[in-house]
Amino acid sequence: MTLRVGFLGYGFMGDAHANALARLPMFFPDAPDVERGVLIGRDEAALAAAADRLGFDETATDWEAALSDVDVLYNLAPNYLHAEPSIAALERGVHVLCEKPLATDLEEARGMAQAAREAEAVAGIGFNYRYVPALAHARNLIAAGEIGEVRSFRGRYLQDWLADPGEPWSWRLDADLAGSGALGDLGAHTVDLARYLLGPDTGSVDRVSGHLRTFVDERPVEDGDGTRSVTADDACSAQLAFEGGATGTVEASRIARGHKNDHSIAVHGTDGSLRFALERLNELELCRSGARGYERVLITDASDPYVDAWWPPGHVLGWEHTFVHQSYEFLSAVAGDGEYAPNFEDGLAVQRVLDAVERSDRSGEWVDV
Numbered sequence: 001m002t003l004r005v006g007f008l009g010y011g012f013m014g015d016a017h018a019n020a021l022a023r024l025p026m027f028f029p030d031a032p033d034v035e036r037g038v039l040i041g042r043d044e045a046a047l048a049a050a051a052d053r054l055g056f057d058e059t060a061t062d063w064e065a066a067l068s069d070v071d072v073l074y075n076l077a078p079n080y081l082h083a084e085p086s087i088a089a090l091e092r093g094v095h096v097l098c099e100k101p102l103a104t105d106l107e108e109a110r111g112m113a114q115a116a117r118e119a120e121a122v123a124g125i126g127f128n129y130r131y132v133p134a135l136a137h138a139r140n141l142i143a144a145g146e147i148g149e150v151r152s153f154r155g156r157y158l159q160d161w162l163a164d165p166g167e168p169w170s171w172r173l174d175a176d177l178a179g180s181g182a183l184g185d186l187g188a189h190t191v192d193l194a195r196y197l198l199g200p201d202t203g204s205v206d207r208v209s210g211h212l213r214t215f216v217d218e219r220p221v222e223d224g225d226g227t228r229s230v231t232a233d234d235a236c237s238a239q240l241a242f243e244g245g246a247t248g249t250v251e252a253s254r255i256a257r258g259h260k261n262d263h264s265i266a267v268h269g270t271d272g273s274l275r276f277a278l279e280r281l282n283e284l285e286l287c288r289s290g291a292r293g294y295e296r297v298l299i300t301d302a303s304d305p306y307v308d309a310w311w312p313p314g315h316v317l318g319w320e321h322t323f324v325h326q327s328y329e330f331l332s333a334v335a336g337d338g339e340y341a342p343n344f345e346d347g348l349a350v351q352r353v354l355d356a357v358e359r360s361d362r363s364g365e366w367v368d369v
């Protein structure tokens with residue numbers, strides 16, 4: 001069986017996912033056969049050029065009609081276009097891998113999770129950092145009790161592409177179109193990693209105290225005159241109280257000068273700690289039971305998650321490999337037993353936390369998730 005895949009959207013994420021599909025048969029020969037079938041977008045000329053570059057057979061400008069022509073939809077569109085096409089696809093039995101955050105608000109996210117529950121199709125969400133080998137390894141270590149009982153989680157996701165007030169306006173800066181700013185774009189990944197690393201019980205967030213700030217209220221229109229209002233947060237921070245009793249913090253920013261894609265995580269347990277930074281994604285730092293400090297371990301052995309598909313030890317992997325691993329797992333689930341995580345329930349769980357952070361910011365108080 002060959003799975004015919006359609007992509008809705010062909011920006012940065014289109015490149016990342018198309019590259020993943022191209023690599024899949026070379027490095028994961030047991031993955032299902034996949035055809036890059038239809039590239040869906042609005043601008044015919046731009047679509048044709050992108051389809052040619054990304055290896056798609058056809059293009060379409062009507063996403064609804066295109067659904068009858070694919071087995072799988074990768075929803076890589078801006079956040080405000082996550083709900084309707086994903087729900088429509090699932091209702092037709094088309095499998096969906098939707099980029100994060102799941103939706104622009106909790107109500108939409110609930111609708112998407114409900115559609116996924118009722119569908120005879122797989123509904124995955126693009127939390128690609130679960131597929132960093134070092135983080136998958138960290139999760140296994142925590143689950144095996146290597147650092148004892150988790151007492152605290154600390155995550156920060158810092159970028160600086162909005163530090164310059166002259167950086168133009170885009171949909172990502174509009175709360176109606178994106179849902180939120182740094183919180184949903186970056187913090188969503190961090191909240192998901194807390195859930196993933198700590199496990200479903202310990203990692204479930206119970207209460208939050210959140211703070212959001214927009215520092216640049218107007219930004220220039222790209223290739224045009226004047227400015228448009230920025231309604232999404234530039235930066236945010238939140239304290240988390242986990243159901244299992246652990247404490248946590250999450251910080252996200254798109255104005256943190258000097259930080260390009262700094263997604264850093266630390267987990268402290270009763271017997272040890274571990275820490276990770278995305279800009280050095282092949283490494284994991286471990287403070288093992290009884291040790292006085294951290295040791296740095298390269299997670300590139302064939303026995304480490306996903307690594308045996310690639311290069312010999314020390315021949316490091318990059319950010320793009322996470323998308324290959326993600327497509328491998330997602331498409332294998334589609335062709336196999338249909339069981340896949342992270343799925344729309346995971347997306348909804350994260351959306352509940354994002355929503356609580358915004359509610360807490362408005363009320364100035366801790367709120368229940």
Ligand code: SOE
Pocket residue numbers: 012159185186261
């Ligand atoms: C934003 O700059 C962004 O592209 C996010 O949207 C992605 O989710 C993140 O992985 C990298 O940064």
